[in-house]
Amino acid sequence: MKYFNLLMLLFAFSSSLAQPNCEAYKYYGDTLKYEACKKAMEIKGHYQFSKEYQTVLDESIEIDPTFDYAYWAKSIAYLKSGDFVTWKKLIDKAVEYNPKEHLGYRGWCRYQFFRDYKGAIKDIEKLDSLVDYDIGQTQNGTYHLNIAKGMCYKAIGEKEKAIAILEKQIKLNEEENFVGAYDYLHLGVLYLETEKFEKAVETFKKQSENNEVAENQYYLAMTYLKLDKPTEYKSCLDKAKELYIGERRMTDPYSNPMDKIYLENIENELKTAYNNGYK
Template identity: 85%
Template sequence: MKYLNFLILLFAFSNVFAQPNCEAYKYYGDTLKYEACKKAMEISGHYQFSKKYQTILDESIEIDPTFDYAYWAKSIAYLKSGDFVSWKKLIDKAVELKPKNHLGYRGWCRYQFFRDYKGAIKDFEKLDSLVGYDIGQSQNGTYHLNIAKGLCYKAIGEKEKAVQIIEKQIKLNEKENFIGSYDYLHLGVLYLELGNFEKAIELFKKQSKDNELAENQYYLALAYKNLNKKTEYKSCLEKAKELYIGQSRMFDFYSNPMDKVYLENIENEIKTAYNNGHR
């Protein structure tokens, strides 16, 4: 699991900070884009929210208004500062110029920051239609974009379709021995919500082996509760509280992941178990 987390972090870091190869533009004779690229690279060392950072990118765009990287790089500061209107205009321009490079990123942001599930699905599916290769990971490295797409379908109420998409991607991930940190958990919760409690338990147990979380034990407890397995129900709730207090829980720097639970949820369920005579 530690090796997986390292790879995920490495991928996320390289994806976020990847820079274009300016020399490639020069090699292919696109001198305008070469000059725009060289100008854009001057942002190195400048704070994203600084006037200098934005001015350099503006100058890059002035050199070549079709240089997609400059629009994408400018957009990041607006996203982080909460100016989503400006972010949208800039990222839309980057997508227009190079859809293969930026559709996945825009789709992920639509999912993560805006809960624009239908818009995210549209971006993921458009990207998939344009490329003949794997559409890749989310910007933070936590999910394959197809897992994110499945979660989007869940969010709009199409849970059976979500199951199909996530199951398919998990099988591919298993072949590569590259399971996402929350993949089994999300699929287990879907089966729990669809009333297939035995299948949900199977997946929660896989999640336990791969990456144990407070959320996982909480949902496992609910599955056992529905099967009237009182001892297991109680045990999982206690374990969920212990894991939560010990910081073993779902986490994202910028937003709350889908299916996340809080200590209050766990403690309220423990009270319910006690009041119903399960303890």
């Protein structure tokens, strides 16, 4: 329930960011952006893939070619439809005109959809250099952007750097009582991969306390195997299968999350456990 409330809060937050306050432009005397913004708000009620939706945003851009929101809003349909070339052109324009608002989004998309880890790191670190406040969450609300950055460093082989980044951000998240749904899991896997087995066990147990999923029990099992604790190893595998069948597992509607496992992985490991006499 804690994570449901967290995600709902983040969804509301990201949704509020998605719609600019047109009156703010008027207040600060930017009448051109005010008019472009008012025009852009006419997309309400139109399907993102419709001609009407795109035409409204084109007209907004004609009013003010530097209005970043219109480029960003246009880009969404192209991302969802798989036209990544057009998406990139549009989101690059949005970043050009308002980097603080859109660098984090572009960086997350680079990670989530394209596995462009170096590009994602570049965007997130650039955003961090531009602002003196917390850079915030990924677009889907699952991770803090620094957690995403750490996973990118893991993906390019810099695991110790990834650990340092995740440790630092998780500590900050703990202070705010705002730990991400899979933060401990990813850190635990990094500890496992770098043979810090006792730390891995400790971190996987924290994940269990906060948001138990099949992946967590699977990796905990693999850690116990490394520690030569066959009883715990087999018990965690059984629990992982139970959780997986009960749909308590990592999910993402658009891509496969890092460190995700499948029922086949669990069952193959259970077969290995059985063949080795771990019953």
